[in-house]
Amino acid sequence: MKSITTLNKKIARCKKCPRLSVYIRDVAKNKVRRFKEEKYYGKPLSGFGDIKAKLLIVGLAPAAHGGNRTGRMFTGDSSGDWLAKAMYKHGFASIPTSQTADDGLILYNAYITAAVRCAPPQNKPTKEEMNACFGYLEQEKEILKNITVILCLGKIAYDATCKLYNVKSEKFGHNKLFTYDGFQILTSYHPSKQNTQTGRLTWDQWSAVFAKAKKLTK
Known part of the structure; x- marks a missing residue:
């Protein structure tokens, strides 16, 4: 626990990428109308979940008004709703929703992280920004044995x-x-509105991925 806590504190202080640092602070200050009364987190996000997990879930990056607002990945937006609902259905989560960082959500045998820790403009991080964040994934891999x-x-x-x-x-x-030798990689379309509202990713297709993940991690 000490090592993951130390890493998460390091991530929260990160300012490696000037564009992203400015953007997440600006979003936190100039809030959208529906969240104007809320205090935004506005810092880089660490992963969260069961550090003894067999399943690692890797996303793209926090959402500007989701994770960047709530302080937890896949929390407070539609993608988080889809993820929590599927994880709950297949025994990876204690509740079927992910609304706030203190909502009582507990992950079982799963850990959630992302390729990039700051919300990028238009959800498009640059190659340099992805490279700057990569070391955090490497450190998580070492901790999540x-x-x-x-x-x-x-x-x-x-x-x-x-x-x-x-x-x-x-x-x-x-x-x-x-x-591969010692591990497996499972891929899915991202549960973004762009995919879920257009029918590119249906609920049955999404749920099937977690059914497979459940079998693979028994």
């Missing part, structure tokens, strides 16, 4: 994971499984 399955939400997360485990990336697609 029981990981056997990595679920990548979107291609950026998949590319970061392939780099992390030093394996060649394959053609990205939904619900694909790649098996």
Whole structure:
């Protein structure tokens, strides 16, 4: 616990990327109308969950008015709702919602992180920003010693994971499984509104990924 706590404090203080540092502070100050009465977190986000987990879930980055507001990844937005609901259904979470950082959500045998720790403008981090954040993923990998399955939400997360485990990336697609010596990589479309509201990612397709992850981590 001491090592993950130390790492998370280091992440919260990070200002490696000037563009992202300015952006998340600006978003936290100039809030959208629906959250104008709330205090935004406005700092880089660490991962969270069970440090003894077998399942590592890797996303793209915090949402400007989701994680950047609440202080926890996949929390306070529609992507977080989809993730929590599926994780609860398949036994990875204590409750089916993810609204605030103190809502009592507990993860079982799963840890959530992201390729980039600050919300990027238009959800598009630069290559340099992704490289600057990569060391945090490496440190998490060293701490989370029981990981056997990595679920990548979107291609950026998949590319970061392939780099992390030093394996060649394959053609990205939904619900694909790649098996290596000692670990497996499972891929999914990201549960963003762009995917869920257009029908590119249906609930049944999304739930099937977690059903597979559950079998793989027993």
